[in-house]
Amino acid sequence: MTRKAYIFMDFDGVTHPWGEVEDFRCLPLIEAVVREFPESRIVIASDWRMLFSMQKLVARFSEDIRPQIAGATPHMLPKSGAELHGLREREAMLWLAQHEANPREAAWCALDDAPGNWLTRSRLILTDFKRGFTAExxxxxxxxxNGFRNGGSTQLEPGVTSLWERYIA
Known part of the structure; x- marks a missing residue:
């Protein structure tokens, strides 16, 4: 059995261009990829998780994709402006720690339009906030x-371990 691969997903700038109508026009393209990987699970890492119920967030997705929605990341309050850098990744790591037996070896990536949210750039698929999620x-x-499915490394990069130790352990 193939192990789960988690996709931590932002909405604004990913599912639709940021600052435009929130029509989720890019979501069908994301869902098309997710359909190819039934072991993948979407975790909502968008600020929308603080504004809407999980039921309303899940309703944005196609019915066949909804079972692959694993939840939403917890909301962490930064104590200073400096803590905003990498905040989404810390929230994602906390979610993994709460849901995976061995979170340090979990297969995960992020879809986001804000690079400052994620310190582990090799796991970030950075979208253009003006276009949202594209064919590229x-x-x-x-x-x-595919890399996760084929046994590619899921070990965190050197230096990221300290992120785990500081915020999760």
């Missing part, structure tokens, strides 16, 4: 998920 991003997500 779909190929990058496909390559990442």
């Amino acid at each position: 991003d779909a190929e990058a997500l496909r390559r990442t998920l």
Whole structure:
């Protein structure tokens, strides 16, 4: 059995261009990739998780994708402006620690338009906030998920361990 691969997903700038109508026009392309990887699980890492119920967030997705929604990351309050850098990744690591037996070896990636949210750049599929998720991003997500499926390294990069020890352990 193939192990789960988690996709931590932002909405604004990913599912639709940031600052435009929130029509989730890019979501079908994301879902098309997710359908190819039934072992993948989406974890909502968007600020929308603080504004809407999980039921309303899940309703944005196609019915066949909804079982692959694993939840939403917890909300951590930064104590200073400096703690905003990498905050989404810390929230994602906390979610993994709460849901995976061996979170340090979990297969995960992120879809986000804000690079400052993620310190582990090799796990980030960075979208253009003016366009949202594109065909090029779909190929990058496909390559990442294929890498996890084929046993590619899921070990965190050197230096990221300290992130775990500081915020999770």
